[in-house]
Amino acid sequence: MSQSYDAIVIGGGHNGLTCAAYLGRAGRRVLVLERRHLVGGAGVTEEIYPGFKYTVCSYVVSLLRPQIIADLELPKYGFELLPLNGTLTPMRNGDHLMRWHDAAETRMELMRHSAADAEAYEHFSMLMYHLGKAVRPMLSMTPPDPTSLAPATLAKLADIARTFGKRTDYLYDFAKLMTMSSADFVEQWFETPALLGTLASSGIIGTFLGPRSPGSAYVMLHHYMGEIDGEFRAWGLPRGGMGAVSESIASAARAHGAEIRTEAGVERVLVKNGRVTGVVLEDGEEIHAKVLVSSLDPKRTFQKLIEPEHLPDDFRTDIDRYKIRGSSGKVNLSLDALPDVTCLRHLSADQRIPYLSGAISISPDIEYLEHAYDDAKYGRHSRHPYMDIVIPSLIDPTMAPAGKHVMSIFCAYAPYELAEGNWEDNREVFGDAVIDTLSEFVPNIKDIILHRQVLSPWDMEQMMGLTQGNIFHGELTLEQLFFLRPVPGYADFTTPLRSFYMCGSGCHPGGGIMGAPGKLAAQRIIADTA
Amino acid sequence: MAIGTPLHPRTEPLCHSYDWTQWSGYLSVSSYNDFVQPEYASIRNSAALIDLSPLYKYAVNGADAAALMDRIVTHDAAGMSVGQVIYTPWCDPNGMVRQEGTVFRYEEDRFELYAAEPALEWILRNAVGYQVEVTDRSAQVAMLSLQGPHSRHVLDAATDGAIGALAFFRCTRARIGGVDVAVSRTGFTGDLGYEIWIPAAEAVSVWDRLMEVGAPWQITPCGLVAMDIARVEAGLILISVDYVSSEFAHTDDDLVRPYELGLGWAVKLDRGNFVGRKALRVANKTGPRRRVVGLEIEWQPLEEAYMAADLMPELPMTVCREPVPVYSGEGLQVGRATSKVWSKLLKKYIALATIDADCAQIGSRLEMEVTVQYRRSRVAATVADKGFFRPARMRA
Numbered sequence: 001m002s003q004s005y006d007a008i009v010i011g012g013g014h015n016g017l018t019c020a021a022y023l024g025r026a027g028r029r030v031l032v033l034e035r036r037h038l039v040g041g042a043g044v045t046e047e048i049y050p051g052f053k054y055t056v057c058s059y060v061v062s063l064l065r066p067q068i069i070a071d072l073e074l075p076k077y078g079f080e081l082l083p084l085n086g087t088l089t090p091m092r093n094g095d096h097l098m099r100w101h102d103a104a105e106t107r108m109e110l111m112r113h114s115a116a117d118a119e120a121y122e123h124f125s126m127l128m129y130h131l132g133k134a135v136r137p138m139l140s141m142t143p144p145d146p147t148s149l150a151p152a153t154l155a156k157l158a159d160i161a162r163t164f165g166k167r168t169d170y171l172y173d174f175a176k177l178m179t180m181s182s183a184d185f186v187e188q189w190f191e192t193p194a195l196l197g198t199l200a201s202s203g204i205i206g207t208f209l210g211p212r213s214p215g216s217a218y219v220m221l222h223h224y225m226g227e228i229d230g231e232f233r234a235w236g237l238p239r240g241g242m243g244a245v246s247e248s249i250a251s252a253a254r255a256h257g258a259e260i261r262t263e264a265g266v267e268r269v270l271v272k273n274g275r276v277t278g279v280v281l282e283d284g285e286e287i288h289a290k291v292l293v294s295s296l297d298p299k300r301t302f303q304k305l306i307e308p309e310h311l312p313d314d315f316r317t318d319i320d321r322y323k324i325r326g327s328s329g330k331v332n333l334s335l336d337a338l339p340d341v342t343c344l345r346h347l348s349a350d351q352r353i354p355y356l357s358g359a360i361s362i363s364p365d366i367e368y369l370e371h372a373y374d375d376a377k378y379g380r381h382s383r384h385p386y387m388d389i390v391i392p393s394l395i396d397p398t399m400a401p402a403g404k405h406v407m408s409i410f411c412a413y414a415p416y417e418l419a420e421g422n423w424e425d426n427r428e429v430f431g432d433a434v435i436d437t438l439s440e441f442v443p444n445i446k447d448i449i450l451h452r453q454v455l456s457p458w459d460m461e462q463m464m465g466l467t468q469g470n471i472f473h474g475e476l477t478l479e480q481l482f483f484l485r486p487v488p489g490y491a492d493f494t495t496p497l498r499s500f501y502m503c504g505s506g507c508h509p510g511g512g513i514m515g516a517p518g519k520l521a522a523q524r525i526i527a528d529t530a
Numbered sequence: 531m532a533i534g535t536p537l538h539p540r541t542e543p544l545c546h547s548y549d550w551t552q553w554s555g556y557l558s559v560s561s562y563n564d565f566v567q568p569e570y571a572s573i574r575n576s577a578a579l580i581d582l583s584p585l586y587k588y589a590v591n592g593a594d595a596a597a598l599m600d601r602i603v604t605h606d607a608a609g610m611s612v613g614q615v616i617y618t619p620w621c622d623p624n625g626m627v628r629q630e631g632t633v634f635r636y637e638e639d640r641f642e643l644y645a646a647e648p649a650l651e652w653i654l655r656n657a658v659g660y661q662v663e664v665t666d667r668s669a670q671v672a673m674l675s676l677q678g679p680h681s682r683h684v685l686d687a688a689t690d691g692a693i694g695a696l697a698f699f700r701c702t703r704a705r706i707g708g709v710d711v712a713v714s715r716t717g718f719t720g721d722l723g724y725e726i727w728i729p730a731a732e733a734v735s736v737w738d739r740l741m742e743v744g745a746p747w748q749i750t751p752c753g754l755v756a757m758d759i760a761r762v763e764a765g766l767i768l769i770s771v772d773y774v775s776s777e778f779a780h781t782d783d784d785l786v787r788p789y790e791l792g793l794g795w796a797v798k799l800d801r802g803n804f805v806g807r808k809a810l811r812v813a814n815k816t817g818p819r820r821r822v823v824g825l826e827i828e829w830q831p832l833e834e835a836y837m838a839a840d841l842m843p844e845l846p847m848t849v850c851r852e853p854v855p856v857y858s859g860e861g862l863q864v865g866r867a868t869s870k871v872w873s874k875l876l877k878k879y880i881a882l883a884t885i886d887a888d889c890a891q892i893g894s895r896l897e898m899e900v901t902v903q904y905r906r907s908r909v910a911a912t913v914a915d916k917g918f919f920r921p922a923r924m925r926a
Contacts, residue, residue, distance in 0.1 A: 227842075
């Protein structure tokens, strides 16, 4: 039996699916191979506890490129983002800080804490608007290699400079942002501890850095440069959980003729004379294709699927040195009722809803976050973790039975490498630390939990195949960004092996439900095989 | 001075934005909160509760009720079964649209007509010689529109399951919170939805009951701004925005026939006489001179126009009702876009537009005027079916 495809995409995460959809759209015969029983990778919705749907890992969307949504007509296939009302930061004194979606409301709320912060917030927002606008074109471009003096490269570099438009003064701020810590960056503007903590927390998500570690400011920008409906920094909740986003991309791919096989894990990539020829599945089946694309992270791709003799030594070293330390966990809860948040007790049940219909951030101040990081530095999970919480069922009633709720808790830090013990023994201990900490702000939380799912970085590695449980397929630190991502010389989605490409979050522009690596890789493949 | 609707005691404390609009002398909530998107999202994802009490409501009862309704509207009102609802325009003797609205047949000889603008004088003028009693019930009847994919769950909970089977464009009687109401499977959102017609004095009890039983489905009070987004996505035209009533048209250019509004299907020429039939028969043969169509404004050129001005694209997140010219590829003005909005649901910039018939075929490439940083420019747009979003659940 001869099964031959133009391209095989290894891994059915959102980037693999996006890549397949674009390849299919260009008329290529594509096969996507997914190890699990469902597509989506880290973007899945699963009913772990009957009636309650968990958006298991990834849970909110901002970075998915508008052009991809339009090109693949994702709304036609069930892609729908619901609005988050804002971000609630409960404070330890029983007060709270609420950043509403509406700017004027946020200003009034900030006035309550600091008149200076309220004013600075508008200037800060303006700066972020300009930085977001400047970075935007880079998200849709294959990074130019500055060691090349090819005219096309120089033109691209000039384009990047031009993206700052007439406001070149923002270039200085950009340089600062790329090098500072998120704490230092936000402290230039603000004084309210809860505001500082919450803003700085964007700089530590998915990265093994503390808020005072240089480089974390960029991670903050990474979370701010998304846009929904032309609005920077907006985050939305996918209707039906993140699985619905993955499913919509899968449907678009199928509509463009792509074939998607689940429970078809790739064991090994076949290489002959420096060129890839196909894959061997876990059950021994061989499938051949003209081109292979891996949406897995770089370490998994090059250290698990390809025998070392096929790769150049320097490349192997670079891949080995690639930083992919997992630092976060996820706790998903089925709840019998709405959480009773201490800082909202002065409000009626109805009045609390808007406060809970967004993100809830456990980040009372920068020190809190830095202490959480201190634990992780020495191989312990945070005793008082940072948490980014959403209650999807409050916005999307299909996620839980009527009147019940699901809660998604992103929590840091949970270092992949533990100083003592292993994650199988420590998973629930970490889960307890999360719930104990949360109960300081939500006293009834333990009474309303019907079911709890705790995912450590180790679990994410086992379940989703994320090496070391790193949610971004490699840390978003400066030395691993743009023309250095994942490794120097291979930021253009190619690899040292002929006909072998990468399209995962380990490629430029990086992690998050963005789709850009998948699209850019597809464009590269289409050009190379035209 | 505008007054509150029968639901004002409930809507007023919830209207945190203080954003009210005047509709027929009543205060209607534009949006309850400054951030309107959650209200819109409730229409598409959970259940939205919208106070539409200012609608005009007329009862036409008596032996000749069917005959009179049939005479007034272009649709076949006499052919309606009891419990049926129709959507129909009504025209002047020249076949020009005065208004459109819904007609309910509650019993053989009991009809009601609901409209956004007054129509009493028109009904009375046509009623001469008919054995009917025409009553303006506008102030006596409040109306709550319950819209959204979970509206059926909410209504079932509120009526002990009595409503679930009600079919699209049917009406029935029910009890909610001890109040006798009429319920219809209708709405102005293009989604699954119901409209509940309530004795004004008891409207508050019905609101309370719906809010109480709807809580598990995140029932959300929703203002007119959010509903406006939904109705544009559904391609539902609005009087005085997408067309002008012949009653108030200052120029011939403003006069429209049902065919131009895409309502030809609701003109039943092959039956007894009705107001405007003769003129419409002629018009039906020649075809409309223009059509109300959908426009999809292309993203790429729009983005380029803004980026050229060093700005991110500014998209209308709520419906912009300021009409702008629409041009052919050759630069001739061929119409106007009257309702424009960025659809967060469809991730498209859409508009309802009145376009000359020869340019109004689906797929026609046109240009819409856009002003960026005080400069006018034109952005490519494609004619589309104006029912941008009509999910199966709307009729299910």
